[in-house]
Amino acid sequence: MKHAFLPPLLLALFTVLPGLAGADSHSDFDVEGKYWPVQPAQPTETEPGTVEVVDVFWFGCPGCFSFLPHMEALERDAPDYLQIRRMPAVFRESWIPHARAFYTAHLLGIEHEVYRPIYEAIHLEGRALSTREALAAFFGEHGVDSEEFTKVYDSFAVESLVRKSVAMQRNYGVSATPTVIVNGKYRTGGNRAGGHANVIRVIRALAEKEHAS
Numbered sequence: 411m412k413h414a415f416l417p418p419l420l421l422a423l424f425t426v427l428p429g430l431a432g433a434d435s436h437s438d439f440d441v442e443g444k445y446w447p448v449q450p451a452q453p454t455e456t457e458p459g460t461v462e463v464v465d466v467f468w469f470g471c472p473g474c475f476s477f478l479p480h481m482e483a484l485e486r487d488a489p490d491y492l493q494i495r496r497m498p499a500v501f502r503e504s505w506i507p508h509a510r511a512f513y514t515a516h517l518l519g520i521e522h523e524v525y526r527p528i529y530e531a532i533h534l535e536g537r538a539l540s541t542r543e544a545l546a547a548f549f550g551e552h553g554v555d556s557e558e559f560t561k562v563y564d565s566f567a568v569e570s571l572v573r574k575s576v577a578m579q580r581n582y583g584v585s586a587t588p589t590v591i592v593n594g595k596y597r598t599g600g601n602r603a604g605g606h607a608n609v610i611r612v613i614r615a616l617a618e619k620e621h622a623s
Contacts, residue, residue, distance in 0.1 A: 439615040444608065445598040452581050452594035456493040461617040463494045464591040466584050468501075469508040470540075473600065474588045475533045478526065480606045484613065491621045496525070499587050500576050504540065511545045513571040514563045524552050592616040 454462035465481055467474040485494055498509035511528065515521045531537045531548060539545050542563060549559045562568060582591050589599045590609060596616050603609045 439611045441612050441615045444603040444612045445592075445596045445616065446583065446602065448582055448591065448595050448597050452578070452591075454594045455495065460491050460493045461593050461620045462591075463492060463593075463613055463617065464582075465494060465496045466499050466579060466582070466587060466589040466591065467496060468499050468505055468587045469511070469528050469532055470505070470538075471587045472533065475529045477588045477600070477606050477609070478529060480610050482526075484610055489617075489621075492617050496521075497575050497578065498572075499579050499584060499589075500572065506572060507540055507542065507545060509572045509575060510542075510563050510568050511539070511549075513568045514545075514549070514559065516571075517562050517565075517567060518554060518558075520552065520554070524549070527552070593620045595620070 456462040463484075467477075481494070484492075488494065496512070498505070498512045500506055500509050508528075512521070512525075515524050515528075528539065528548070532539055537544065537548070539548055542560065545563070546556045546559045550556055582589070583597055584591075586599060586601075588609075589597060590613055591597055592613055593616070596612075598609055598612045598616075600606050600609055603612045
């Protein structure tokens with residue numbers, strides 16, 4: 411999948427769209443045919459009484475970058491019972507450095523600080539960030555010492571999380587990015603739902619259904 415560089419006008423549109431993504435209730439939104447059931451349903455990692463939403467992504471995916479503002483809007487406007495977590499996809503070996511980078515940021519406690527900047531570095535600045543050295547330099551720009559970065563990046567903890575991602579994307583039936591899993595039971599994406607905005611509506615509708623059940 412090739413990197414895409416968004417022109418300023420298109421990028422501006424993506425910053426406007428989030429306000430629309432969570433503007434109304436979607437309890438009556440017709441989700442028929444806009445998702446697949448996850449079979450068998452998978453266990454969730456969030457607290458009882460909450461609805462888990464798993465955003466399966468790849469930093470190098472142009473579609474994931476264009477979907478990002480919609481997910482950010484959902485995070486800002488989500489009801490308390492909806493819990494969002496992110497999971498990097500690994501469809502080929504070349505995707506592993508990005509998955510390791512995500513979990514390194516997660517374990518260092520800076521996931522939210524560098525998540526969007528990694529996307530922007532790749533898609534707006536043309537930086538592949540595909541090697542340990544390039545990622546170490548990027549994390550250094552965000553205040554992480556290179557030795558600390560390397561220690562975590564190469565750790566057993568990160569290796570285990572990446573392996574778990576590979577297993578879970580298989581269990582969820584994920585075959586493309588971005589894909590969203592709702593409460594371990596439903597899988598959706600732009601092609602299935604009819605665009606990024608509809609993905610958010612599907613998430614909201616299914617989450618409301620799950621919360622009420």
